[in-house]
Structure formats: C-alpha cells, structure tokens
Amino acid sequence: MHLYQNQSLKIYNSLSGEKETFIPLHPGAVGMYVCGPTVYSNVHLGNCRTFISFDLVYRYLKHLGFKVRYVRNITDVGHIEDDADEGEDKIAKKARLEKLEPMEIVQQYSVDFHQILELFNNLPPGIEPTATGHIIEQIETVKQIIDNGYGYESNGSVYFDVVKFNKTHNYGQLSGRNLDDMLSNSRELSGQEEKRNPADFALWKKAEPVHIMRWPSPWGDGFPGWHLECTAMSTKYLGNHFDIHGGGMDLKFPHHECEIAQNEAATGHSPVNYWMHANMLTLNGKKMSKSTGNNILPREIFTGNNTVLSKAFSPSVARFFMLQAHYRSVLDFSNDAIVAAEKGYNRLMEAIDSLGNIVAGTTSTIDVSVWKQHCYDAMNDDFNSPILIAHLFEGVKYANLLKDSKETLTPADLEVLAKTLNTFVFDVLGLRNEAGEDSSNEKLDGVVNMLITMRNEARANKDFALSDQIRIKLADLGIELKDTREGTTFTVN
Template identity: 60%
Template sequence: MTKEIYIYNTLSRSKEKFESLTPGKVGLYVCGPTVYGDPHLGHARPAITFDLLSRLLRHLDYKVRYVRNITDVGHLENDADEGEDKIAKKAKLDELEPMEVVQYYTDRYHDYMQMLNVKSPSIEPRASGHIIEQQEVIKNILEKGYAYESNGSIYFDVKKYDQDFPYGILSGRKIEDLISNTRNLDGQSEKRDALDFALWKKAAPEHIMRWPSPWSDGFPGWHLECSAMSKKYLGEQFDIHGGGMDLLFPHHECEIAQSTVANGHTPAKYWMHNNMITIGGQKMGKSLGNFITLEQFFTGNHEKLEKAYSPMTIRFFILQAHYRSTLDFGNEALQAAEKGLERLNEAILNLDKISASTETTFSIEEFENKCYSAICDDLNSPILIANLFEGVKHINNLLASNLKISAQDLDHFKNLMKLFVNDILGLTQEGKADSGADSKLDDVMNLLLQLRSDAKANKDWGTADKIRNELQNLGFVVKDGAEGASWELK
C-alpha cells in the first residue's frame, strides 16, 4: 500500500503531506550539539526524534542525506553576540587546546548516541572546518546591502531585511514587538540596533579561537554556520530542517534571514521542532545547570535518580511521548517505561514459541495499517507503541491458544513486530556481559581500564580514547561512572 507521511511544519503552523523536492530523495539538516560538555537527556531527544524520522524515510525507500553539524566555534555564552566562546572557556578551565575539548566531547557524544542506537548521520560537518564557506555567505550578504561592518565585526541588518522580507515568519514574532521589548544601550554596542545579530565577530586579544578574514581576525557568528553548511551539502533549498524548540528563535529565524538574502529563498521546505525535556517544569539544559547526563542515567549516579536506567529504557521513555509535546523527567515514568519495554521485548522473544494453525482469527492487515497510520502521522510514536501493545496482547492470546494464526500470517506478524520495534523505533534487546566470563578476561579488561584511567589522569586523552575505541571495535562497551569505568559486551 502507498504510505504517505504527514509532518507538522513549523513554518506553516500546520500538518502537511510530505512531498520531497526531488522524488525519492530527502535532504535533512539537523542542528547538532555544541561540544563542551557531556551529552544529557536534552541532547538525546532531538537525536532520537530525527533518527526515528530518517529510519522511517529510509524504510519507505527514500534515499536520505542526513546532515547533522557539530558546533565547535562561535557559540558564545547565553547564546548571545557577547561573552566568551563556550568551548574556549572550557578549554581555559581544563588547560587544554579548544580542539582537544571538541574532540573529547564529540567522541563522548558519539559513544552515547551509539548506546541509544542512534544511527550516524550521512555527513557530520564541523563549523571550524567551513570558515571559508561562511565568509563567502557574509560577502554575499554585504554586497546585497543587508549587513554592515562595525569595528571589524559584521552584523546582519534586521530592520533593513524586514522592509523587504518578513522577519519572524518561523516564530510568528513581529518586529514591532521585538523592538518594544528590546532596550538599546547607547554607546555600549557596535550594533546599529539591538535586534541585529553577528555574522562575524572581531576577536578580542585574549580570544584564542580566531581566523583571518577581509574584516578582521575573528570567528563566525553562531547562526551563520548552519546556513553555510546546509547549503554546501544539501543545496540552496532542501526538504527538512530539524532541531529543538529552543532553537526556533532566534537561531532558526536568523538562519532563514541569512539564507533568504544569500540565496533568494528560505533554505528548507519543512521545519520540524522537537519539544523540550523538563525537570519540574523547567527546561533541562547545561546553561541552567539542571541537567542529568546520559552517563549519570546509565550509572544511576545522580541525586535525582533512584536507580540506573539502560540506554533502551531512555530511548523508549522518549518515544513514549510525541516529539512535539513536552516530556517531564521523573523516576516513576522511567520505571514504567522500563517495565513496558520488558513486556515488549518478552513478547517479541515469545513470537518464536507460537505454533502455526490452519487459519487466522484476527486481522493482521488491520494491525499493520494502524501501525503505519500512527508513525506516518507526524511520527506519532506513542500511538504506534499503543498499537504494538495490542500486538503484545495478540501474542499472549496466541500462546494461550485463545487466537489462531496461519503459518504465512505468523511470518508476516513476526516481521511486522520486528520492523516497528527494532527497525523503525530502534529498540533493541540489550546485551549484558556474561556473568560466567573467564576470570582472565576480567583481569585483562580491568588492566586496560586502569591504563586508560591513568592516561586520563595525566590528560593523555589520545591514549585514553584509543583504548576505548579499540575495545569498542572488538565488541566491548566502556562506561565511565563515579566509581570508575566498567565494561560490557555489545
């Protein structure tokens, strides 16, 4: 059957039928992490949301180019145009080169995404590797008269833009309201107007991340990198731009303004935003200091956690809520997710215990249609999961001989359950280290983990990362916790 996808487009504020710009192909760009600290639950939600989207698109035979960037320069404190670079600040605190910080936390991000069974994007560009492309966008905008230089920095002229194009089409904010809510500090800013945002910042003498440009030694503005990198890898216009709701304004709004001037049109046809994960009703985030890292979830080492939770429990917990709804952290909800996932996994294992009959006494087609209808309706994972638990009831009734199923339908039912649980939702049976593992293997692993711990203590990150990566290649997962590192088989 033909399966049409409908997604909520933030740009139109409505649910729309998805039609790719090029038949059979999808260009997807998602804003990735700023890598100056360990990934937390708030990072997991967009990663899982757009992993779900890309899995569904690929299942429906689209060729997907998924680009997710790494922000490694230009993201200043408080998401503003003033202050220290978040990565440079961390580098100073740890007495490291900024790119050491970037590499370490990028590796950590990848490790935890792998544990969550988030597939790698097609391309993962770094902002620092695309300085030339960003400077070319700035030159284009300057030539067209929508930016200006001030003391070696380049700022986008929002009021000038708003005269020719509507500023605020994504967020729905009117420039008049923004002006009334913004206070200009005369003589205290290089900007002509407080609404303007930086395309290029002249580096202060103490700023350690800088590149030469026609205007000054400096660094690109945070908003600019996504405009430049999405164009390079997906073209001037692509299908879907994704990210967290917290990026909608000003980050994505500024992206639209930059790209509209540079290319003559908005960069993406559809804009998708996942909502926030909250703790006690407040957004979880590093800047607010109320976050729980994924490592802490997996080890249980946090005062708000009653126990450790596995990566698949975290993934299932996130998928139980619709991506556009807020999701409030709580131990009770996590433990309910853990039990629900156990029921689902047990049912899938029980599929192999079912004996075929000569007839089928329930509708496989109806089950299949309900599952596809849910996930194709703006990624409605909670409704899909509810339908899958109807499948669990069917499995239990088949085991109890309250229902019958033919051999052909049994194979189809097995394939459907595994398709939606494993391939589309990305939920897997989690392997644990064999309790009867050879004691010599334990000794060797403990020795390697001690060598890695010693390397980290000496700030020899290269050796520490090499030990972890080589073990990972051999099928061992290394987990860092408060009481040291532990390992398990994949």
C-alpha cells in the same frame, strides 16, 4: 515498489503551523539538516531527546524507502556565552578553566557525544560537518549577504541589517514575532553601538586580542556568527533549497529565524520546505539546570550513579521512555516514569522473543493486515511514536493470545505479525533487545564462575595442569582471569 509510494506521510511544519503532506523536492530522495551540539560540555539528556526524535524521523524515512541525506553539524566554535552577540566564547572559556587547547575541549566532548548517541542506538548522520572546517564557506556567505545589501561592516565585525531586510521580507515568519515589538523590547548590551539597530545580529565578529579561536577574513581576524555556520553548511551539502530542517524548540528563535533571513538575503528564496522542532525534557516537573542541581546526565542513568533514580536503567529503556511521548510534546523525566517504561519495554521484548515458539494454525482469527496499517498510520501522522507504541502493544496482546492458544494465525499471517513487530521495534523505534542480552550475560557469568570454582578446586588439589588448562582455554575465548587476595575475577575482551 518503495513503501513511500503507498504511504501518505504528514509532517507538522513549524512555518505554517499545520500538518502538511510530505512531498520531497526530488522524488524518492530527502535532504534533512539537524542542528547539532556545541561541544564544550557533556551532552545533556534534553539534547539527547532531540537527537533521538530526529533519529526516529531518519529511520522511518529510510524504512519507507527514501534515499536520505542526513546532515547534522558539530559547533566547534564556542561563539558566545548566551548565544547572542556578546559575552565569552564557550569553548575558549572551558579551555581556559581546564588549561587545555580549545580543540582538546572540542575533541573530548565530540567523543562523548558520539559515544552517548551510539549507546542510545542512534544512526550516525550521512555527513557531520564542523563549523571550523567550513570557515571559507561562511566568509563567502557573508560576502553574498553584503553584496545583496543586507550586511554591513562595523569596526571589524559584520552585522545583518534586520530592519532593511524586513522591508522586503518577513523577519519573524517562523517564530511569529513582530520586529517593531522586538526593537522596542531590546535590552542594552555592550557592543550595541556597532549596530545600526538593536535587533541586528552578527555574521562575523571581530576577535579581540585575547580571543583564542580566530581566522583571517576580508574584515580582519575574527570568527563566524552562530547562525551563519548552519546556513553555510546546510546549503553546501543540501543545496539552497532542501526538504527538512530540524532542531530543538529553543532554536526556533533566534537561530532558525536568522537562518531563514540569511538564506533569503544570500540566495533570494526560503531555504527549507518543512521546519521541525522537538520539544523540551523536564526533570521532576522542572526545567533541567546544572546551576540548580535539577539535572541528570545520560551516563548517570546507565550506571545508576545519581540521586534522582532508584537504580540504573539501560539505554534502550531510556530511549523507549522518550519515544512514549510525541516529539512535539513536553516530556517529564522521573523515577516513576522510567520504572513504568522499563516494565513496558520488558513486556515488548518478551512478546517478540515468544513469537519464535508459536505454532501456526490453519486459519487466522486476527486481521493482522489491518493492525499493520494502523502502525503505519501512526508514523504517517507526524511520526506519532506514542500511538505506534500503543498499536505495538496490541501486537503484544496478539502474541500472548497465540501463545495461550486462544487465537490462531496462518503461517503467512504469523510471519506478518512477527516481521511488523520486529521492523517497528528495532528498525523504526531503534530499540535493542537488551533484555535478551542481559540474560545471555547472566548465563556467561554463571558458566565462567563455575569454571573458576573448578580451577580453584584443581589448585587446592595441586592439579596445576588442569588449573592452567582452564585459564588458557578461557584466554583463547577472550576471557581473562585475574587472581587477587580477595579471589579470582574475570574480564571479557
């Protein structure tokens, strides 16, 4: 029997504005699509929070026993400067500035994105499609929308007719916006003369002669609209109707609103049952921004090379800090907040490490089965990680009481406590026990430095046989010594 058969999961649905009991379209299987990054710069911390939030969702669904198809795209067509229909392609702009091919920019920042998420211990999605790899599917979707009467060609570009669509559908259903208000508040932009209405958005854009990223289409050389790629890729891998679509709160409008409209115009029905949106991350109470300097990159946290924090913090501590807030809440990142998170993280790891040394008793003075269900109840309530963490610290308290012989557990109950803590900390929250890793590294450093001292003494005594033997034996273990004028250093291969 799978766990999901005994647990009732509720998800806050942005479409209804309510928590709804999660019932997948196909029993035991979940289709989930999350909007991925536009790879024209290093992934910033706010994006990481979104991807960590949906990694938590993915991990918990898998833990419950669901078979999850998790699709997260890579936007490798830069689209436009402000993600509207005008301006300069972000990737092409970066390529021009750095004198590189656009696909070199894409590769460089895709690698960075994957490395950072791996450091955060995110599980990779099952499918990671790219926009440039699905141009044919996007063109076919545009054709469908035109054939159904909701798209029109204008001067080599194709636009979505929002006003016509809204006569039979509800454009604004996700974001709660009113089309008449949107039309009256529309600002004048260059290229608006191509559109029937200011609110119409691009399905396909004509490529000007200087535009580097371009593909042939029935309407001439061009490139796909920003919203189109997610519609084409989500439906290709999850079908026209699937369970969960996620992304940052900033994508609710226009991106996700336009996705719904495109799907309904192409297929005749709404694409997604549960829309989920992760909230933003601020820094010292203000919006993160590169232009104002109120910004910090993940690597700068891990190395300590920044002007915001007092020292370096490990990826697991940064991840734990983010999971201490609910994914739908605004979270403020500061030195004091992550210092406090590190203390909590260390307490958690110390308690887990101590459980292996606790001797079971003949009776149980703690009801761990009730505590265990509380952990599930927290996650079943729209993936409420801060409440889960509060219950895990109850488990830490139990571990400390057992260690001090102030409470007892039978072998079976002790196993439940240990297994539940390990499951939720490592499998569901996705933390690593880096405290233990640091301790092991310190011991390794100590042993190698002791052998370097012995080798230096052997060389001073002209015992070159022993000196060489130490160097060779360490090399066999993957530890390479390097002699310099300042002394001997080592690297672990």
